[in-house]
Amino acid sequence: MSALASCPSCAAPLSFRPGTMVAVCPYCKALAARRDRDPELIGKVADLVDTGSPLALGATGRYTGRSFTLAGRVQLKHPLGGVWDEWYLALDDGRWGWLAEAQGRFYLTFTQAPHGPLPAPADLQPGGLADLGPDGLWTVGEVSEAAFHSAEGEIPWAVEPGATYRYADLSGRNGAFATLDYGEDPPLFFLGREIPLADLGIQGGTRKPPKVGTQSLNCPKCGGPLALRAPDQTLRVGCPSCGSLLSAEGGKLAFLKSLQQPRQDVVIPLGAEGTLRGEPVICIGQLRRSCHVEGTDYPWNEYLLLDSRHGFQWLVQSDGHWSLAVAVAPGEVPQARDGQKNLWTQGHTWRRFQDVEAVVEGVWGEFYWTVEQGERVEVTEFVAPPRSLTRERQAHQGGGGEVNWSLSTYLEPEEVWQAFKLVGAPPAPVGITSFQPNPHKAALAKSALWLVGALGLLLLLVMAESITHRNTELFHRQLNLYDLARIQPEAPGTARQGIPTRRPQAPSGSVMPAPAEPQEPVFFSDPIEIKEGHRNLAVTLSAPVNNSWIGLEGALVSETTGVAELFLVESSWYHGVDGGESWSEGGQAQTVFLSAVPPGSYVLRLAPQWDGKVPPVRTIDVRLRQGVMRWLYPGLALLAILLVPLLMVFRMVAFESRRWQESMYAPNAGSSGGDD
């Protein structure tokens, strides 16, 4: 039950429910601290900044079965500019919840007694880890100092006008969120999570989500028209007419400085509306950033898109390549140490691509932070194409800093053109960007099914062939070449006289007739019955040649049809020693393969050949087989199966090689330290 008291300034009734430390008078804005007897006046609060919050004082809701009332609110100023709201939930069980609201996101935390000592702010690095012992390991999102700006309602802690509060925001997996509040000694520990507003069932006092309504203003410098499309969140405006940088804090435009803007070569104009990935978006800001690597500037454009449902997104354009970037909570990404080459998160390995310092060169349109020309952030990029995880580390003036992670997804230029209905065709991308999807990888993946199917079919065919090819021997003979050539073995070099030719007898007394020339040795086999008409044939010649050769000219002739398979097979073997090393060439057995012949009776005609008059060997072995398995053709089929995929692999590897040539962490390049 709330205790009633009187405002120490105007005596209006003030409510102090259990736990309320300070209350703001709704009439005179006096800040009254709870004391034993009467509230003490400790100051007055400034007007609240209209942040367009959907919440309002007095709204009710339910959380984990407990009903609550939004009893109070504090507005805190961020060192980079802008304010955020911290709402206080008075639950019906007496507890107080802290509901922080920033850029459309809500974080609900409850004060918790830490189980161990809390680290000092100096021990925390944005992007690093905070080990809270039994309370877990957290990623440090931000270490900074907030300044009290304004308040309303009942506040469960002792705020002071003008006070600053050191804090650290921690992020964990699955939306876990924690804050270390160093405004008190010992520091306070708040534990909770990011929560969708719908989960709180807010009623009463809730306003509709801010529409992307346009506020038309004029530039205070040049008078040019300015259309603010997110006036409740815009802190900086770059006038597209005169290039002035304007402050939009407090809802009013104020001239800050004139900017020397680079040439604007943007594609999507300010105010352009489109539908990207199913969501209506509007382009409200354009940034030109660049980095300097090895003496060369690499500029790119960033388009700030406002999505009425998801808040802010970034469309990034670089050398014709496009990507869509959304914010990722630091706790969802494992810590990346300096020099660490790989990250494992979201089910992928992300490889470090580059570390650069990005500088803002040009500012046009509206921005939700106090962006400055020349603003620098340390950017580290990890890629797992087609996506990229980028970490931006920024130091705050006066100490502290913050880390922001964003997840970028590669977009085809045509998708951007279609989304914003841009005229003409998009310019072709130049080069290969860090997380551009490898088109050859996709093609190879598509052909994988064909490859597997073809290999399976090949295996089946080979198995079928090995069963059906029985290697049947049709003819086998050892031919005595001396007999065939009619050579006397006891007088090598002397050929036996062959069958005399038909020459008239020389008259007696005349010159003796010349000895008859030996006939070409030829052999005819007995009829060979070939029963199968769909199996190949193989003629194998084996001869114990030694630094010589034997040829066999043959014909397999059908006795009925006259079809003849003419062939030539040669057995040669040469060997020697050359420079102390032995060598050999050829083989004593050779096979020639013949196509299948129609079934029937065949005769094998064989005519051996050799150099000189005397054959180098006495006997040769000739064999005719049918249904001989040949591995040449399955080998050719395997080559056909693998050739195109191998070509695709080659192209895929070449693409990746070209991609990583641009990286500071190329696979074969030297890199400093780090682990994988």
Added chain:
Amino acid sequence: MRILYLLFLGGGFSLMVANGFLGREFFGNRRRADLPPSVRQTPGAYRTFLHNNGFHGGK
């Protein structure tokens, strides 16, 4: 690329099926010829016929 792959697959499997199941051979030092009856019936005519068909045998 898909069409090229299909052509390669078709060619490779065609060769294999033609050899494995139809007995066709596509490589090697052989040739098919039809011997006229006169060649078959005339002694020694093979030699001339083979010579004229590119088989230059003999010593």
